[in-house]
Amino acid sequence: MTGRLLALITAAAVTAVAAVAVLAALGGAASGCLPTPSSGSVRGFDTHQRRNAAIIVQVADQRGLPDRAAVIAVAVAMRESQLHNIGDLGDNNDHDSLGLFQQRPSQGWGTPQQIMNPAYAAGRFYDTLLGVEHWQHLPLTVAAQAVQNSAYPGAYAAHEPDATALVAATIRGPHDGAAAAAGLCGGTGCPSFTPPPDGSGGCxxxxxxxxxxxxxxxxxxxxxxxxxxxxxxxxxxxxxxxxxxxxxxxxxxxxxxxxxxxxxxxxxxxxxxxxxxxxxxxxxxxxxxxxxxxxxxxxxxxxxxxxxxxxxxxxxxxxxxxxxxxxxxxxxxxxxxxxxxxxxxxxxxxxxxxxxxxxxxxxxxxxxxxxx
CATH class of the missing domain: 3.90.1720.10 (endopeptidase domain like (from Nostoc punctiforme))
Structure with missing residues (x-):
């Protein structure tokens, strides 16, 4: 476990470089191609994690998929890799699992080089998700498990609130405090909306x-x-x-x-x-x-x-x-x-x-x- 955590930290340091390379695959330049949430938009996620989430959201948007697809994908990446683009961890590796979604080359997800491309990995995740009947109607953990075949299918549910907030912040830009919460809600002031008591934003x-x-x-x-x-x-x-x-x-x-x-x-x-x-x-x-x-x-x-x-x-x-x-x-x-x-x-x-x-x-x- 210690080696795996150390590898996660190391992976975070190189993710920014990989993300810039991914922009070309997404069809844009490094400036303005991806929505870039500010450091204060969602607490608890560093720059590299937010950048990887932005790539996942951008791929969904390019395919015309609803926000729900991006929320499922981001929640899975939170669970599988903590939103870090993990390479081969040697003795600490889980079989041949790689990347944001811990996809395995041996199971047909792609070559190691492809899987380590966040845009490719997100696209392959969506390819499989769209093949799940009525995926939009399923609880997040059920839809996620249909794609991932995890040994711990219930674990995805814990990440749904954070994934929802992170996707919303990525789509709508930087927000802070109670005003941020209203912004993430589209400014609705909807009857059930209450800003978090700690002023942290969210929806x-x-x-x-x-x-x-x-x-x-x-x-x-x-x-x-x-x-x-x-x-x-x-x-x-x-x-x-x-x-x-x-x-x-x-x-x-x-x-x-x-x-x-x-x-x-x-x-x-x-x-x-x-x-x-x-x-x-x-x-x-x-x-x-x-x-x-x-x-x-x-x-x-x-x-x-x-x-x-x-x-x-x-x-x-x-x-x-x-x-x-x-x-x-x-x-x-x-x-x-x-x-x-x-x-x-x-x-x-x-x-x-x-x-x-x-x-x-x-x-x-x-x-x-x-x-x-």
Whole structure:
């Protein structure tokens, strides 16, 4: 173990040099090619670790993958190598494992030279991850284990909070203190967002929003998505919330059950431009009589901003995390919103306006969109 830790320190010293070489493989110059988080953006990670995380995030972005893919990859690299590009450790080596993800040449991950290229290693990780069925819907530790086949599959989960914060900081640039936390949340001021008491920044509230949103993907008996039903009857609620679009979003945002309707969700939010959309924002059509709809925005699928990843509850299968054409399927008119603090508007209206008979997802025709 001592030799392995010493090798980690040595690897950290050479990673910066390797990272500069990697920029050419990514198609850019050393200045401006990769997002470079500041030393104060996420505590506990040195310059070399943050640079390696930036490479992992950049490869995901170039492939048009959602932030969730980068979070999984960074969490795995945290567990496998502490985000250091580890070379051959001799007697301390774990078989022939190398690099950020401890990939093995003998198992077909590539040559030693390829695996020691962080961009190549990240790309190979994503290649395998994308072959895992429904990887976007899986808990991080399950998706990671499907790629890594680790002897300790549960160990990845401990790194998810740090990986989420590090990916967010890498994407959005330097942040510090409580203002940093709001910045990492896209400035949402979302109802469940609370800056960490130590002023260290981070986005624990937004992490919780997405964790709750993901939970309904497998929460129904048999590990299935929670089915759609627009009803306030106590026997029809799930975890105290309506099973329609606005009840689901109320649950994800941490609002009281059985949930607000789309009109009230819009009233307690502020309209923003598409360019201002960040993960945690909302796409809403506020309408009465069941014509409204709401989606939790999870990130653009690529730089063209023609589609995005979103969490929603709809009549065509219940809870979804999927790729959605902007602004919505079939050109359905939806507007970007940013939630204001929970004290802005009282929970005055808890009736549902999202009946399945008029839900846009049940009305549109054509092929369903699925995450890549």
């Amino acid at each position: 624990a509230g937004l992490d919780a929003v997405f964790a709750r949103a993901r939970s309904w993907l497998t929460a129904w008996p048999g590990g299935r998505p929670v089915p759609y039903l627009s009803s306030n009857a106590p026997a029809d609620l799930f975890g105290g919330y309506r099973r329609d679009c606005s009840g689901y979003l109320s649950m994800a945002l941490g609002l009281p059950g059985p949930g607000l309707d789309t009109i009230t969700l819009a009233a307690r939010s502020t309209i923003i431009t598409p360019a201002d959309l960040h993960p945690g924002d909302l796409m809403i059509k506020p309408a009465a009589g069941g014509a409204g709809h709401v989606v939790l925005f999870a990130g653009w699928t690529g730089t063209s901003r023609s589609s995005y990843w979103g969490y929603e509850q709809s009549g065509d299968g219940g809870t979804h995390y999927r790729q959605i054409p902007y602004p919505y399927f079939g050109g359905y008119a939806m507007t970007p919103y940013r939630a204001r603090p929970a004290t802005t508007v009282t929970n005055e209206n808890q009736r549902s306006h999202d009946a399945a008979s008029s839900d846009p997802m049940t009305q549109r025709s054509g092929t369903r969109a699925h995450p890549m």
